[in-house]
Amino acid sequence: MLPAAREELRLQGIPIHGQYKARIREAYSLPSLQQYEQKRFDWYHDEQTMIDWTTFRQTIRKFHTQKATIHKHVFHFSPTGHWAHQNNHHLPSSCPRCGNPNENNAHVLQCTDPVVHQWRQQIFPALKKAIQQSRVQCSDPQLVEIMQAGIHSYLSHSAPPNPFAYPKPYQTLVSQQNAIGWAHVWMGQFSTEWKIQADAYYRNNP
Ligand SMILES: [Zn+2]
Structure with missing residues (x-):
């Protein structure tokens, strides 16, 4: 075996040719991130692979x-009324512009x-x-x-x-x-x- 081949790094079966630190960090964190996202965004099928x-x-x-x-x-954790209210029940969850009762991330873009x-x-x-x-x-x-x-x-x-x-x-x-x-x-x-x-x-x- 050539010395270069002996030193080849593989992560999940894929050869890595550079940016080793970043790739190792990704391989470590990506599965848990994907699992978290699946729950967070109600992805039930193979959306992540898409x-x-x-x-x-x-x-x-x-x-x-x-x-x-x-x-x-x-x-979806931007500082909206939704999260302000979650953290402090004295703060309103509504949109300060249109009065919608739940100002979440989507509402910031969809506000009327x-x-x-x-x-x-x-x-x-x-x-x-x-x-x-x-x-x-x-x-x-x-x-x-x-x-x-x-x-x-x-x-x-x-x-x-x-x-x-x-x-x-x-x-x-x-x-x-x-x-x-x-x-x-x-x-x-x-x-x-x-x-x-x-x-x-x-x-x-x-
Ligand atoms: Zn609004």
Whole structure:
């Protein structure tokens, strides 16, 4: 056996070629994190295996200076009325803007207050601009449309997109993101199908 092969590190059967500390930490913490998430988000099936955890890690890493805030956001523990009331029963759980009796993480985005409504109106032009300004020159218009439909369904508290309303190659993506939940797009938790379909589009439209 070559010396290099003798020194190869494998975690859960997968060879590790760098960033050893981070990979060991992940291998140690990921199973318990996944178990926790399963309970927290009422995932009963294989939703976790549908998530592109590489993209999630890359997204989270960009906010390393705001770790505490991001963790609260990802696990739905942001300082809302819901948690304030849980911690101190004298504090109201209601939304200070619209008076909804339970201001939780979802409500912060779905609030009917005119100011929040105006903010929601700005999301789609901002999303379009971000795509145009990104280094990706040929974003798949079908993926952009699905993303907009999914985000809109979540923000307006309406039914998620119907997978069968889209061409066949995209139907698994829509089904998977519906199962994971469109709320999770706000947390950087995307179905692996997004990357698969984006790569396929770039291959066919170089
Ligand atoms: Zn509200």
